[in-house]
Amino acid sequence: MDETLLRSLTPGVLAILVRRGADFAAAEDAVQDALVEALRAWQADPPRDPKGWLVTVAWRKFLDAARAETARRRREDVVEAEVPSGPAATVDDTLQLYFLCAHPSLTPSSAVALTLRAVGGLTTRQIAQAYLVPEATMAQRISRAKRTVSGVRFDQPGDVATVLRVLYLVFNEGYSGDVDLAAEAIRLTRQLAAAIDHPEVAGLLALMLLHHARRATRTEPGGRLVPLAGQDRSRWDTTLIAEGVEILQAALARDRLGEFQAQAAIAALHADAPDAAETDWVQIVEWYDELARLTGSPVVRLNRAVAVGEADGPRAGLAALAELDDTLPRYAAVAAYLHERDGDLATAAKLYAEAAKKASSLAEVDHLTRQAARLNTRRP
Template sequence: MDEDVLRTLTPAVIAVLVRRGADFAAAENAVQEALVEAVRGWRDQPPQDPKGWLITVAWRKFIDATRSETARHRREELHDQEPAPPPVGDVDDTLWLYFLCAHPSLSPGSAVALTLRAVGGLTTRQIAQAHLVPEATMAQRISRAKRTVADHRLDQPGDIATVLRVLYLVFNEGYSGDTDLAAEAIRLTRQLATMLAHPEVRGLLALMMLHHARRRARTTATGALVPLAEQDRTRWDTSMISEGITILQAALAEERPGEYQCQAAIAALHADAPTAEQTDWVQIVEWYDELLTFNDSSVVRLNRAVAVGEADGARAGLAALADVDPDLPRQAAVAAHLHEKNGDVDQAADLYAVAAERATNLAERHHLLTQAARLNQTPGDHEVRG
């Protein structure tokens, strides 16, 4: 019995039950019960049509559960109902389930959890472990999310931008527990890309792959952060980079640019450079300018300031940084880098210390404190390069 097959089939089976009239929570519960039977009964002889088997068993589970409810009229109505035929037309059930799980009525955290549960096929325990919360807490979060979307029909247009934001949130959750959420996000986005011909879906997939390809080089054996410029590029996954660039090129060829394609293009320029010194910073700045037309946020402007500092010198980078909110996370770290690059050693050391106080995790804090200590130990020994 292949558990990967079950995970792939889960969202489609849930969506079929919802289309037949089950509310989302009841459908998801029925499918989970069917999966338990599949795990027990498929070891020796899996059915010829696994999806059909799951639909049949899950629908029976739903009918049985409905019979036990107090609303007798509704029970009898569902009892007499024959299983409906599969949805007609070109609608993909899994695609519609993506849209339901990313419904705007849900908070980002709830949408992520529901997507991992219903579309990703992860267990509540796995999702809780990945988010470093108790299983009971995650169960309540998922239960509330299912109740929220219970009354929403699947035949309404979905918002692909919301779906992509949820998938990117999953990717950025990181790597915790026995579930690699970054890898899971790539799997889900690749699945979505096969169902929906949209350049921004491809752009997001390419962006994830290009970032993920550098994963092994981002930290030392002890967990210390390694900045991009100092990473051992021989540890980058070149096959994943190549595939990511190919996917990006196909997306850009459609000439329907978007936020994720711009971000992926920036990541591709970093990944394509043989060394940090050979990075095409001028073109990266141009892509940041393009990105600002889709997402004029402080985070984008912060990252653009770094690129400007590399392309046009530290002083130009500091001028670009002046437009960024000083309270933004990482602003002090970027300011420290640019001041050091400009030869302002004492100011850079102070800013690294400030940035360390604002760091959101221990690895980042340790890295920034190390930078501050390095500059404090060698005052006045830096060349002005701005």
């Protein structure tokens, strides 16, 4: 049984049922029932038209459930007149499904969970494992999300920016359990890029590929973080880098710059440098200026301060940092790095220790604590 094929067909099947008029929650339940039946039936007799088989079975499951409702006959009369005979329609409604799962009425966590379930085809158990929460908790989250979007019309234009934010949230979760969310986010973004011609979709795909190319070097075998400057660049995936750069260049050529294209341009400059010392920090600062203009994000300006410190010296970086709110996440870590580069080891060690107390992950706490300890042992 090809589980990858089933997962790739799931969003299209679900979209067809919803397009025919099925309530989203009921349609999703019917598709899941059809997938279970496919796992059992296809082993001995795989169908010639897998998608058509799933549509037929899922629709039958939906009608069986709908017969208990008072509107059964009206639904059947309307839909039977519209259902084409033969293989499933070739029109791909997956794009609308992306928009539905990223509906603005959903919280970011609910939108992510629903996208992974409905578009990604993951089971509730897999999603729960990936997010390190009990399966019952994730089931409730998905159920609430399905109820929220059940009344949403399927023919309304969607917000591409919201969809991209949801996919980027998935990518940044990395991997856990038996689901690699970074790889899953790339797969879904490739699917989206095939369905919609939009430079920011291409920009996000390029950004993911460029970041993913460095994945093997970001941590040591024991899980210890390795900063960008210390990573073994010979182990970066040059195939992914080349693909990401090519996609980015095509997107930038359209002259419709967006935040994901700007982020990808920064990642491409890092990927292009043979070593940390040869990084084109001046151009990276220029891209951060563009990104700050596009987003107004203080986090972008925080990262820009690091780049300024590399391009124009640590004191210039500290001056840029002084313009920001010192309660920003990672502010203390950035300040520590810049003070260390400026030779003030005592202040840097104190700031690293302070940053470790505020870190959001054990790996980051470990890294910052080690940085503080390293400087304390170097001081006279």
